[in-house]
Amino acid sequence: MHACMEASLRIIWALLIFMLQGVHGEDVNVQEIKKNQKRGCDVFQGRWVYDSSYPLYNSFNCPFLEQAFDCQKNGRPDLSYLKYRWQPSSCNLPRFGGRNFLKKLRGKRIMFVGDSLSLNQWQSLTCMLHAYVPEAKYAFSRTADLSTFTFPAFNVSIILHRSAFLVDVVKKTYGRILELNSISSGSLWKGMDVLVFNTWHWWTHRGSQQVWDFVQDGKGTYKDMNRFVAFEKGLTTWAKWVGSNIDPKTTSVFFQGVSPTHTDSREWGDLRGKDCRAQTRPLLQSSYPGGANPAEAIVEKVLSGMSKPVQLLNITTLSALRKDGHVGGFGYGGPKATDCSHWCLPGVPDTWNLLLYAFLVQN
Numbered sequence: 442m443h444a445c446m447e448a449s450l451r452i453i454w455a456l457l458i459f460m461l462q463g464v465h466g467e468d469v470n471v472q473e474i475k476k477n478q479k480r481g482c483d484v485f486q487g488r489w490v491y492d493s494s495y496p497l498y499n500s501f502n503c504p505f506l507e508q509a510f511d512c513q514k515n516g517r518p519d520l521s522y523l524k525y526r527w528q529p530s531s532c533n534l535p536r537f538g539g540r541n542f543l544k545k546l547r548g549k550r551i552m553f554v555g556d557s558l559s560l561n562q563w564q565s566l567t568c569m570l571h572a573y574v575p576e577a578k579y580a581f582s583r584t585a586d587l588s589t590f591t592f593p594a595f596n597v598s599i600i601l602h603r604s605a606f607l608v609d610v611v612k613k614t615y616g617r618i619l620e621l622n623s624i625s626s627g628s629l630w631k632g633m634d635v636l637v638f639n640t641w642h643w644w645t646h647r648g649s650q651q652v653w654d655f656v657q658d659g660k661g662t663y664k665d666m667n668r669f670v671a672f673e674k675g676l677t678t679w680a681k682w683v684g685s686n687i688d689p690k691t692t693s694v695f696f697q698g699v700s701p702t703h704t705d706s707r708e709w710g711d712l713r714g715k716d717c718r719a720q721t722r723p724l725l726q727s728s729y730p731g732g733a734n735p736a737e738a739i740v741e742k743v744l745s746g747m748s749k750p751v752q753l754l755n756i757t758t759l760s761a762l763r764k765d766g767h768v769g770g771f772g773y774g775g776p777k778a779t780d781c782s783h784w785c786l787p788g789v790p791d792t793w794n795l796l797l798y799a800f801l802v803q804n
Contacts, residue, residue, distance in 0.1 A: 482532035484532065485755040486758075487528050487529040487759070489528070489724075490525065490528045495523060497791050498571070498787055499787075500786060500787060502575075503571055505567065505590075506564060507773075508773050509772050510768065510784070512771040512788075517769075522788065523787055523788070525763075527792045527795070534796070540574050542801070543595040543597050546801070550600060550633050551634065551636075552636050552637070553599075553637045554601075554604050554637070555605070555639030556639065556642045558642055558697070559601060561783055562794060563601040565790035565793070566599060568786060569791060570599075577594055577595070578592070578593060578594065579593075586604065602629055606643060607676070608620055608621055608622070608623060610653050615655075617655070618662070619653035619657065621656065622658065624678060635695070635801065637696075637697055637754075638696050638697065639697035640672075640679075641672065642700070644672045644675075644736075658671075673742070676739065677743055683751065689750055693752070693801070694751045695751065696740065696744060698753055699734050699737045703764045703781045704781045706720075717781035718779055719769075720764045721765050723762050733757075737757045741753065752800055754796050754797060760784075763784075763788075767780060768784065
């Protein structure tokens with residue numbers, strides 16, 4: 442009898458601790474962010490550390506996760522890539538609080554705009570929120586290039602607009618034109634409370650993967666041009682759109698930094714490998730031996746000259762260290778369609794969303 446009472450008391454005490462942690466956990470998040478802000482902490486500088494509590498969710502419990510990113514369902518046998526957490530050098534990232542996120546963004550609309558890397562991040566965030574607030578009902582709809590995921594109880598919408606270049610690609614009688622000075626879909630972006638933009642992935646494609654035939658810049662039309670030059674011109678057009686159409690008092694704007702690919706193992710000193718296939722461990726250091734991505738320098742240049750504030754989610758270096766995190770041969774097409782561009786979920790895009798969460802909670 443006495444032993445039973447002791448056991449019961451231990452259970453009650455454990456439950457009380459759990460409840461108190463749940464009540465105060467998200468307050469600690471806010472305090473941590475305030476401390477980091479005072480320190481001037483750069484959350485993008487750090488290293489990956491093993492964390493047995495990871496991942497943040499189970500892909501099998503995310504019913505709307507696209508199979509293209511569900512590496513476990515597609516047969517990936519190793520699990521260690523799921524167990525790494527980004528640790529900034531001089532501070533800590535706040536713990537993710539799904540309910541806190543939905544409460545703070547009650548009545549708001551968040552839109553991701555970009556290519557399939559935006560899809561990667563959008564899917565990650567919806568899975569994270571569903572895992573942390575599993576009882577909350579959700580709704581999903583898709584119309585053409587617009588996908589909307591909502592939590593009706595919180596009146597929060599998380600939207601994806603597929604726009605690979607941000608600027609227009611239009612069909613004309615003589616072919617498909619990449620118009621570097623035109624953004625016609627910007628009307629869809631207006632009125633959002635949070636905008637997260639991304640582009641780069643498709644600017645490098647050639648051959649059958651190239652989705653345009655000509656480039657139009659001003660009054661000139663060209664068969665091709667230097668892709669970095671074209672990228673900067675297109676990004677400058679987007680920057681001007683933000684400057685003319687966004688009110689920083691009502692809309693927070695982010696730009697997802699350039700997501701790296703791992704198609705050449707020589708970049709990280711592996712002469713026997715080939716690409717991201719068979720990679721099961723990250724680089725446990727603070728810098729990428731393959732050097733900086735030149736596209737990221739263009740992003741930083743354009744953002745620094747903008748008239749309206751845009752927060753760069755500088756995910757390039759931290760993602761470059763995760764050669765193990767790509768879909769590889771475990772996408773929807775299997776080993777015949779090796780993918781060293783997109784990321785397994787759970788995985789690296791979850792950290793992108795932790796960074797986004799930190800900035801949104803801070804503000």
